[in-house]
Amino acid sequence: MRALLGVAVLLAACSGAKQEPGAADLQWAESSRPASAQLAERYERSCMACHSVNGTGAPLAGFAPHWKPRIDKGIDQLVRHASEGFNAMPAMGACNDCSADDLRALTLFMARSGT
Numbered sequence: 001m002r003a004l005l006g007v008a009v010l011l012a013a014c015s016g017a018k019q020e021p022g023a024a025d026l027q028w029a030e031s032s033r034p035a036s037a038q039l040a041e042r043y044e045r046s047c048m049a050c051h052s053v054n055g056t057g058a059p060l061a062g063f064a065p066h067w068k069p070r071i072d073k074g075i076d077q078l079v080r081h082a083s084e085g086f087n088a089m090p091a092m093g094a095c096n097d098c099s100a101d102d103l104r105a106l107t108l109f110m111a112r113s114g115t
């Protein structure tokens with residue numbers, strides 16, 4: 001019985017720890033850019049301020065545990081939220097010259113699904 005409890009505690013601790021990005025995740029978020037130079041420039045100018053820093057409330061770029069539950073709601077909803085704003089997420093991600101396609105590509109890049 002005690003052993004079982006131990007396993008349960010260990011599992012709970014592991015799943016909790018998985019939500020916290022490690023050094024490699026933080027490194028990826030800081031150093032990675034979309035492949036397109038134009039997108040990379042827009043990304044650096046807007047999304048990065050919030051999405052490349054852990055603890056801002058924004059899902060961390062490239063960090064799957066932050067993005068998976070959002071992606072599960074459907075990419076169209078995510079892109080709509082990026083365009084219209086969502087809670088502390090500013091409309092257009094504070095990127096006034098981003099097109100809808102740019103927002104989609106930047107979202108996919110940060111969620112690391114595609115691009």
Ligand code: HEC
Pocket residue numbers: 043046047048049050051056057058059070077078079081082086087088089090092093094095098103106107
């Ligand atoms: C001022 C900070 C800030 C900037 C700049 C910013 N975001 Fe966000 N973003 C947030 C926060 C905070 C959230 C989490 C909102 C929530 O879930 O309550 C978020 C969430 C999102 C989501 C998930 C929405 C959902 O439905 O779960 C997407 C997609 C997104 N941002 C895309 C972008 C893109 C693309 C850019 C750059 C063009 C960008 N963001 C720039 C703060 C920012």
